[in-house]
Amino acid sequence: MTVSSDTRADARSRVLQRLNRPSGPSRQREDDRVWDVLVVGCGTAGLVAAKTAARMGAHVLVVESGRLGGDCLFTGCVPSKTLLAAARSGADFDTAMDRVRDTVTAIAPDDDQESLEATGAVVRPGRVRFTGPGEADVSGRTARFLQAVIATGASPALPPIEGLADADPLTSETVWDLAELPSRLTVLGGGPIGCELAQAFAGLGSTVTLVEVESRLLGAEDPDAAAVVADALVADGVDVRLGQAATRVDATGVTLADGSTVAHDRVLVALGRTPRTGDLDLDRVGVETDERGFVVVDETLRSSNPRILAAGDVTGGPQFTHVAGVHGSTAGSNAALGLKRSVTDVVPRVTYTHPEVAAVGAPTHDLPSGWRTLTTRHAEVDRAVAEGETAGFSRLVVDRRGRIRGGTVVGPRAGESLGEVSLAVSQGVKISGLAGVIHPYPTYNDGIWSATTDDLRRTLEGAVVSRALKGASRGRRLWLRARDRVSDR
Template sequence: MVASADRIWDLAVIGGGTAGLLAAKTAAGLGARVVLIESARTGGDCLWTGCVPSKALQSAAASVAEARAAVRFGVDVGSIRVDFPRVMAHVRSAIETIAPDDSAEALEAVGVTVLPGRARFTGPGRLTVGGAGVRFRQALVATGSEPAVPAVPGLAEVSPLTTDTVWDLEELPERLVVIGAGSSGCELGQAFARLGSRVTLLETADRVLPAEDPDASAVIRDVLRADGVQVITSARIERVRPGVVAHTGGGVEFDRLLVLAGRRPRTVGLGLEAIGVEVDGAGWIRVDGHLRTTAPRVWAAGDVTGTPLFTHTAGVHGTIAAVNALLGPLRSVRTDGEPRVTFTRPEVAAVGVPTAGASTVQVRHDELDRAVAEAEVIGFSRLAIGRRGRIIGATVVGPRAGETIGELAVAVSQRLTTGDLAGVTHPYPTFSDGAWNAAVADYRSRLGVPPARRLTGLLLRLRRRWVSRQ
């Protein structure tokens, strides 16, 4: 659809990733005249280079690991052969299956006009797309982020892989070095190792998953090593030569090098200075609690704001920004219930305040019936407890931890207590029993403290007297 030159759009959305898609659809649903401008392809990093392809690859890798481990159930599988081109065909198939949901045609079907090209602000209420002028009443910047490649001598010369390019591989690297042991590094490092690469994981921090509970980090470190990954922490990269990464602890040889060392915002060339949108020293757009920028009638959502770089966060914030842009600042973003998941096997999921250093209660998964039945006993469910038993954070390590954390995100967001969670009947046996059993244990312990015991003791004595008189 072609935009009329004299039309003034209620909302101009720049960027067709998760934040932009949800914002545009929300605005169209409210009856607004919406234009979405995308320079490449709608769907964003999540669809094309992030969530979808990585989970497809990890599922293939998990099937290999499960086949090898089937002997523990008395099942002999025999020899296992990985056909890497077919694995990558599965990855592309997953993308192609989901892509229509995020396509320009799907947007047009709900009333959003899609313009291909690069947007650039030229002044208040005005921008250009491919030389053509576009006028708007409100604008939302949702251009996302891209892989950052550190300025290490020699790194650029070896054509390192990033999350943008790793999906183009057609041959499994024999020796793969992964720089960065955050979520993406651990996920992809484990997947390639299970598929047959000799993987070395380099991390500058003193542990993998440095943002997570140290006990969770230790579990994943041990699992990675069991999968054959060489894990090297406290390793500052000094220089890269063809086939060799030199770091503070020595050198590692590689056939391919995958860099997962952070991301940077896509703000260059947007003309933000022309309308007074401020960015911080790293280029992330400054927003207030309503996702409003420093420029009148301009909003921002998703990765480009530097908020937690998660697809689910981008989607929620895109919706909030669209509502606020069209109807006024009605909603604020919240940070107390931001769940996150590292999709290694086992998964690591967390929400709320860090469980390290907090007052906690936990259940180890070797005490969890479903985990024992499935021989998946590595992990734990840990709740951070605040005043009066309120659940203020959680960490879960185990199969399907990403599903379990949803319930705990509700508990944190809605200020529920362990008593509230314990009072909800849960199906048995499930991995979510871990969090429930932890809540039950905490609630029972609180009933046993002296004031509570005195109260329950009084109630029991009164009840005995009443019964004895019947």
């Protein structure tokens, strides 16, 4: 008899429930319980992992040392996007920070303890140290488990720059505690966080200097996209210093490698992230980490210890909330039901400057042999012309077989347009497939569509195809004339 995977999953869920069911007239002591799934950390990845596992019938213990909701809600995407929107609307600093607090308050119930416990999960404050196979210390209490999901996330890194630690540096976590707008702000780092916060604070009235050691901003993105963002920052009043490293920092300024100094009231560091794994004692349970401390996982998010999975930023993969959510769902179901679901490598990303930079899939530069790019400048997109937003572009990466393998969109709300490209990449859509989809007019998505239709038009206008089409047209014309002569007899 063939047993379906769903039947096996249901059976395992029932067995797990029986193993943890209190026996006898007295309630089983919590310290004696063996949890089906222990979730360590309750940001996006931990929340989704816990809810997923609990809804599948597993008995789940969640341990969080801080606030439920994690970086995204309190110090990441939610406050930063609110601040950017407030700055673009012309709000002053106090109004902008009020909007940030109001937005966090409005969204927080989605991630609170009540919503988590409604799924059946148990939430316990504390810190976790793994002590042995299937055991962990939770702030002095022993928790035994069958499977565990590490979702402790990552924190802003503070590099060993002379004087930095004593200069009271701001990070993407602490900037939200500011009580007043810095008159002069130096931002170290030209990645997405540095660019976004530099533009936001410039819009709020700070004199902002952005320092980046590389020769361009947004090193992971299309060079043309990085140039558009650099021009936008300069237009907004940001002093962009490229190819410069900070060698010393104090409370009043930054010294750069060329000997020049930048005076400031505060310095904000946006130079990468470091994992929160140092206090977990992972070596005691055979969990491998890389040289930076991130947990090494396979495509199913299992670590070198098959009883322990990891999800979200702590894995060292793309540091995005949407990735953490998918990781949480995958790890939660794999831990609860013994599945082997894997995570996709098609990960869209957006830098929320104005204009936005949105990208997915294969990079648009350093292409493999036979691959090419299709580009529509937004000066040729009517919606962009109408709104005076012509600095951007839409660019697709196409392989030898005509399949769309990646793309970059630069423009207002480019992240909204990227969903179409992400779908095309994940499903292996060809140029002709996307070109055959009717798009509403006028929209910024015309840029993506035009890139495909223009390419097909150029193909049709090529010498070989053109001769073939002309031959087919001549043949049809002769056939129609012959048919008409026959019908006239």
